[in-house]
Amino acid sequence: MNRQNFLTTARRSALWTSLTGLSVAAGCLLSVPAQADPFNNGDLFVGRTIKHSSSDRLFTAGARFQIAPVEAIVQSAVQTAIDDQVKKNPEAAVVIGLLEQVDTAELKKVINDVDKFKALLKEQAAANGQTLTPEQATAIDQVDTTKLATIEKALDIIDIYKQPKKTLTFSLEPFVTLNLAPVAVTATVPLAGFQADGLDASFEMGNVGLDLQAGDSYGLSGAAFGWTVGLSSWLPTATLDAGTISLSNVLASPRYLHDYMTFSPYAVIGGDLAIFDVTLRAEYVQMLYQGDRDKPDISYLNYGGGLLADFGFVGLSLELDGLMNISNAAAMDNVFLATAGLRSYLGPVQVGAGVQLPLVQDANTSGASLGKPADFNVLVNAQVKF
Numbered sequence: 001m002n003r004q005n006f007l008t009t010a011r012r013s014a015l016w017t018s019l020t021g022l023s024v025a026a027g028c029l030l031s032v033p034a035q036a037d038p039f040n041n042g043d044l045f046v047g048r049t050i051k052h053s054s055s056d057r058l059f060t061a062g063a064r065f066q067i068a069p070v071e072a073i074v075q076s077a078v079q080t081a082i083d084d085q086v087k088k089n090p091e092a093a094v095v096i097g098l099l100e101q102v103d104t105a106e107l108k109k110v111i112n113d114v115d116k117f118k119a120l121l122k123e124q125a126a127a128n129g130q131t132l133t134p135e136q137a138t139a140i141d142q143v144d145t146t147k148l149a150t151i152e153k154a155l156d157i158i159d160i161y162k163q164p165k166k167t168l169t170f171s172l173e174p175f176v177t178l179n180l181a182p183v184a185v186t187a188t189v190p191l192a193g194f195q196a197d198g199l200d201a202s203f204e205m206g207n208v209g210l211d212l213q214a215g216d217s218y219g220l221s222g223a224a225f226g227w228t229v230g231l232s233s234w235l236p237t238a239t240l241d242a243g244t245i246s247l248s249n250v251l252a253s254p255r256y257l258h259d260y261m262t263f264s265p266y267a268v269i270g271g272d273l274a275i276f277d278v279t280l281r282a283e284y285v286q287m288l289y290q291g292d293r294d295k296p297d298i299s300y301l302n303y304g305g306g307l308l309a310d311f312g313f314v315g316l317s318l319e320l321d322g323l324m325n326i327s328n329a330a331a332m333d334n335v336f337l338a339t340a341g342l343r344s345y346l347g348p349v350q351v352g353a354g355v356q357l358p359l360v361q362d363a364n365t366s367g368a369s370l371g372k373p374a375d376f377n378v379l380v381n382a383q384v385k386f
Helices: 001-032 075-088 090-096 104-109 115-125 134-141 147-162 240-248 250-256
Strands: 059-072 165-179 184-188 191-196 202-205 208-219 223-234 260-274 276-289 298-310 314-327 336-344 349-361 376-386
Touching: 059 240, 090 147, 104 115, 104 147, 115 134, 115 147, 165 240, 165 250, 191 240, 202 240, 202 260, 208 260, 223 250, 240 250, 250 260, 250 276, 250 314, 250 336, 314 349, 336 376
Parallel strands: none
Antiparallel strands: 059 165, 059 376, 165 184, 165 191, 184 208, 191 202, 208 223, 223 260, 260 276, 276 298, 298 314, 314 336, 336 349, 349 376
């Protein structure tokens, strides 16, 4: 082979080698899956997260389930008995409405001294973080010996029902989410159930909820920042005994407390860093009483953070939540909770389970409307996304 033919053959070989290499490289690039959106599997068990991209999930349907043993009382039985006393002396109704949240044993010690009773009731209401309305303050000042007799009977009723029974609480919260590019809309219908010692299981309706949120993220999966703002509202559709669920999970109070309409604006910021999603959140909760009894509105702050490790087919999460009383929310003051969970990612189906434990819970639990909070709470989530 002469030199010219050798160079021609070499050039052709180099050309075909280059074309083959480019073809293989292009094939490899085309075979690599598209880059996932940031915060793709960012769901937590109790906390707010960064709004998902509509390209990741346009529609989601699922249910949240929780179960916990508590010591609770039958609130409906208490209210029925107290309402009978109110009918006998309507002028004492306002004061009787305050008795469920104070130390009845201490009040009974001064039941024969009108002035001491008035002073102690005001003192205990203030200690519980409750701000008396002008009507409530006036009603206390107007207590006399006749009204005190009716009030004493109400205190006896509360004491009778103030012995909580061991109760297994469970709740089911089906939900659907439509996630459009500018805003996501979620509707939830909470249901509560109870099984107390010696009693048949009962089921209660919770407060129907609607959540609207907007948000965005910047960057690629593994190196992104995101934000979300939103507003949740819960209609006062819950039956009386549904509020017992708040003993197993105080964070669920807006979803189950009877005769309260709730509005909760919130904000979340987060980072998608390597395999970790980190979020910080804050939520102001305003609960407006809608019933015919004399109860105050409630407001408190819920703040916390979440850490999620996404390993592709499974995710591990840890959440911390704190509650701070703003107005009339003694049960939500100085409360800190931890939630840890495991979630599997099976294509469009996600199933997870977790446990929630109180780290600090100095909440006031006196009164017939409450009981002894749960020592732990088991959470189960299942959802399918499209």
